[in-house]
Amino acid sequence: MEPVAVTDPAPPATSRSGAHQILLLVYALFTLSAGARAVVQLVTKADEAPVAYSLSLLAALTYALGWVAIRRASEGHTAFASRMLWVELAGVLTVGTLSLLVRDWFPDASVWSDYGIDYGFVPVVLPVAGLLWLRAQDPERRAGAATAFRVVAFAEALSWLGLLTGMFFKYVVDAGEQGVHVFGPIHGTVFLTYLVVTLVTWRVQRWSLLVCLLALAASVPPFCTIAFEEWARRSGRLQ
Amino acid sequence: MSALDQISWVVTGYAVLVALVAGWSAYRWRRRPPWLDSMAWMLELLLAVRAVAGLGSLLQGHEPDQESTHLIYLLASVCIVPLALRSVQGDDGPWSLGVIAVAAIAVAAISVRMVMTL
Numbered sequence: 001m002e003p004v005a006v007t008d009p010a011p012p013a014t015s016r017s018g019a020h021q022i023l024l025l026v027y028a029l030f031t032l033s034a035g036a037r038a039v040v041q042l043v044t045k046a047d048e049a050p051v052a053y054s055l056s057l058l059a060a061l062t063y064a065l066g067w068v069a070i071r072r073a074s075e076g077h078t079a080f081a082s083r084m085l086w087v088e089l090a091g092v093l094t095v096g097t098l099s100l101l102v103r104d105w106f107p108d109a110s111v112w113s114d115y116g117i118d119y120g121f122v123p124v125v126l127p128v129a130g131l132l133w134l135r136a137q138d139p140e141r142r143a144g145a146a147t148a149f150r151v152v153a154f155a156e157a158l159s160w161l162g163l164l165t166g167m168f169f170k171y172v173v174d175a176g177e178q179g180v181h182v183f184g185p186i187h188g189t190v191f192l193t194y195l196v197v198t199l200v201t202w203r204v205q206r207w208s209l210l211v212c213l214l215a216l217a218a219s220v221p222p223f224c225t226i227a228f229e230e231w232a233r234r235s236g237r238l239q
Numbered sequence: 240m241s242a243l244d245q246i247s248w249v250v251t252g253y254a255v256l257v258a259l260v261a262g263w264s265a266y267r268w269r270r271r272p273p274w275l276d277s278m279a280w281m282l283e284l285l286l287a288v289r290a291v292a293g294l295g296s297l298l299q300g301h302e303p304d305q306e307s308t309h310l311i312y313l314l315a316s317v318c319i320v321p322l323a324l325r326s327v328q329g330d331d332g333p334w335s336l337g338v339i340a341v342a343a344i345a346v347a348a349i350s351v352r353m354v355m356t357l
Contacts, residue, residue, distance in 0.1 A: 016330060017330050017332035017334050017335065018332075018334055019334055019337070021326065021327065021330075021334050021335060021337070021338050022334060022337040022338055022341055024326065025322075025323055025326060025338050025341050025342060026341060028322070029319070029341075029345050032315065033315070036311050036315070037308075037311075040307050040308065040311065044307060
């Protein structure tokens with residue numbers, strides 16, 4: 001064990017080394033796990049939930065293409081990735097919403113059911129992380145993280161509004177749980193996306209740890225993310 | 240608790256430890272120390288033991304609740320760490336620590352699922 005090796009300052013980033021290494025591993029893992037899961041389910045019990053299992057196979061294909069896209073982007077060809085990652089995000093959001101609204105199609109879960117709840121919501125966070133990485137690749141668009149933070153902070157407050165409306169109808173009016181069922185997972189997804197985007201913004205905008213903790217804490221009470229965003233923008237912490 | 244489950248929980252705990260060490264070093268923006276690779280190979284050794292024991296129990300006629308799923312987890316579990324180490328070979332930058340951390344988290348998740356599908 002060489003203690004010197006641990007305390008060495010990091011080398012300057014090369015084109016080979018970077019956040020895309022992590023993205024590539026996650027895309028590879030998801031290609032394999034979604035693909036294996038879909039194939040096993042389609043071979044052994046295709047009749048149970050054909051739509052859900054076919055959508056899982058589609059998810060596996062998307063992850064394989066995503067892996068290729070990130071690899072090409074890390075070599076400087078960002079065109080394919082800038083489309084593919086949006087396709088992936090749209091796919092997760094569409095299948096996630098369908099799984100909440102058209103429950104008949106999903107007697108068994110698909111990879112993107114409930115926005116990827118079985119995989120700790122990684123499926124919905126992954127394309128967002130990919131798009132943020134893609135923006136960081138392009139020096140002229142460094143403000144991307146600030147824009148993303150402002151959008152997600154607003155979306156977080158909106159999803160709180162939806163969830164509170166659902167809770168109002170469930171507990172006060174006693175009109176059923178439909179609203180909570182729909183807005184619960186949506187709020188969960190947006191909340192997790194907010195946490196990820198906050199951590200990225202913290203590094204990109206060079207916030208202090210205290211500001212980062214404040215931003216994270218703002219996601220807990222309803223609507224505080226908007227107040228935080230307003231304060232951060234006015235104090236020049238979102239540029 | 241069966242012996243197989245016990246190995247799985249040891250694997251899970253050790254994988255979380257590897258993920259925490261790698262994640263912390265990446266957060267401090269360090270180079271990847273050589274002993275972290277040794278830690279990862281130790282994890283691979285544990286996973287190999289779990290896979291051999293699991294395959295042995297399958298061959299002896301034990302039937303898991305979800306057989307095909309369990310078998311895939313068993314095979315996938317031994318592939319992840321070598322795959323990750325291979326992809327960061329010759330690169331000791333801070334991001335390579337993140338790769339090890341993600342691989343360790345994936346291994347931890349798989350070994351929890353292995354207990355659930357046994």
